[in-house]
Amino acid sequence: MVTTVVAQGTFDILHPGHVHYLRDAAAMGDELVVIVARGENVTHKQPPILPDSQRVAMIEALEPVDRAVLGHPDDIFRPIEELDPDVIALGHDQHHDDDAIQAELDRRGIDCAVERASAREPDSEEELLSTGLIIERILEERR
C-alpha cells in the first residue's frame, strides 16, 4: 500500500530550508503532496510577495514533491479530507499545535499521524534559510 505524506507552508521565496523540509517529509512515506497556503490566509506574518499560482508551480517542480495543490480558502482540513494522507509532516517551526490538529483529524474520522520535520541550520554565516531574512537582506542591499 502506498503511504501519502502531506506537507504545507507559504513557500514564498525558496531557499535550502524549504528543500530540507520537503526531503524530510518525503522520507516519511512513499509520495509527497504539498498544500501551498493561499496568500489571503497568511495572516500571522507578512503575506507572500509572489502569487499563489507561482508558489504552487515552483513547489511542484522540486524533486521530492509528487504534487502541489493550492490550499482551501476557509477550511484547512478540507484538502486533508480529500487527500486522505497517512502522515501530516509539520515544519519544525510551524505555529500549528500538533495535539489540536490530531484532535480535529480524530473528530473528522481521518486516520492520520502528525509528525514534526527537522530543522536545517545555516552552514555558513552568509546562508539565509528564511524567506523573511532574504527579504530583509534585499531591502538592506538593493535600495
Ligand SMILES: Cc1cc2nc3c(=O)[nH]c(=O)nc-3n(C[C@H](O)[C@H](O)[C@H](O)COP(=O)(O)O)c2cc1C
Ligand atoms: C494540516 C494543514 C493544512 C493546511 N491547509 C491549508 C489550506 O487548505 N489552505 C491554506 O490557505 N492554508 C493551509 N494551511 C496553512 C498553511 O499551510 C500555513 O501553515 C500557513 O498559513 C502559512 O504559514 P507558514 O508557512 O509559516 O507555515 C494548512 C496547514 C496545516 C498544518
Ligand SMILES: Nc1ncnc2c1ncn2[C@@H]1O[C@H](COP(=O)(O)OP(=O)(O)OP(=O)(O)O)[C@@H](O)[C@H]1O
Ligand atoms: N531552515 C529550515 N529548516 C527546516 N525547515 C524549514 C526551514 N525554513 C523553513 N522551513 C519549513 O518550510 C515550510 C515553509 O516555510 P515558510 O514558507 O514559512 O518559509 P520561511 O522561510 O520559514 O519563512 P519566514 O522565515 O518568512 O517565516 C515550513 O514548514 C517551515 O518550517
